[in-house]
Amino acid sequence: MRKVIYSMLISLDGYVESPGGDISWTAPDDEVHAFINDMSRDISGALYGRRLYENMSAFWPTADARADAPAIEVDFARIWRAMPKYVFSSTLDKVDWNSTLVTGDVETEVRALKARGDGYLEVGGATLAHSLLRLGLVDELRIFIHPLLAGRGKPFFPELDALVRTRLIETRAFASGIVYLRYGVESGR
Numbered sequence: 001m002r003k004v005i006y007s008m009l010i011s012l013d014g015y016v017e018s019p020g021g022d023i024s025w026t027a028p029d030d031e032v033h034a035f036i037n038d039m040s041r042d043i044s045g046a047l048y049g050r051r052l053y054e055n056m057s058a059f060w061p062t063a064d065a066r067a068d069a070p071a072i073e074v075d076f077a078r079i080w081r082a083m084p085k086y087v088f089s090s091t092l093d094k095v096d097w098n099s100t101l102v103t104g105d106v107e108t109e110v111r112a113l114k115a116r117g118d119g120y121l122e123v124g125g126a127t128l129a130h131s132l133l134r135l136g137l138v139d140e141l142r143i144f145i146h147p148l149l150a151g152r153g154k155p156f157f158p159e160l161d162a163l164v165r166t167r168l169i170e171t172r173a174f175a176s177g178i179v180y181l182r183y184g185v186e187s188g189r
Contacts, residue, residue: 002120003121004110005138006129009028011149017153025146043121045085047088047123047132048087049124064078089102107135123138126158143182144178144180166186169184
């Protein structure tokens with residue numbers, strides 16, 4: 001059975017974006033980007049909401065075609081295009097770039113995707129991830145903490161009705177001050 005991982009770059013105070021949707025401060029440096037690229041090679045599929053899918057598909061499909069594209073971005077663009085993507089949306093009519101549009105019940109659809117084989121499904125975007133956390137469908141948290149305070153914005157974690165216990169699996173500190181934390185989810189619904 002595949003595991004669902006929730007992974008994002010966040011502020012020290014737990015936000016994935018600043019007010020107004022600003023995510024410019026989340027851009028990783030080359031060391032962190034290379035680590036994310038290596039981690040992404042093991043992902044057997046990405047779970048996206050509409051907004052993240054539109055943001056990712058606006059840049060990554062052709063990012064490696066730019067003459068000035070850094071090697072780290074060229075590498076990720078190729079990984080991204082090859083990765084199957086499942087886009088959860090009730091407003092989109094179609095999706096491209098190795099993507100499947102999913103319009104059914106989120107819990108039912110994610111349980112079915114988890115049951116298809118081994119490996120990892122990465123949930124991208126806080127809104128979809130919040131739903132999956134509340135449903136007890138997230139198996140791992142992979143958090144990259146930036147050494148800055150956003151003050152407010154969209155939180156990484158949703159409000160939950162019950163405690164969710166985790167266990168620390170891995171840590172790493174990067175030269176930029178970003179800290180990576182990987183937790184297994186011990187309990188959920």
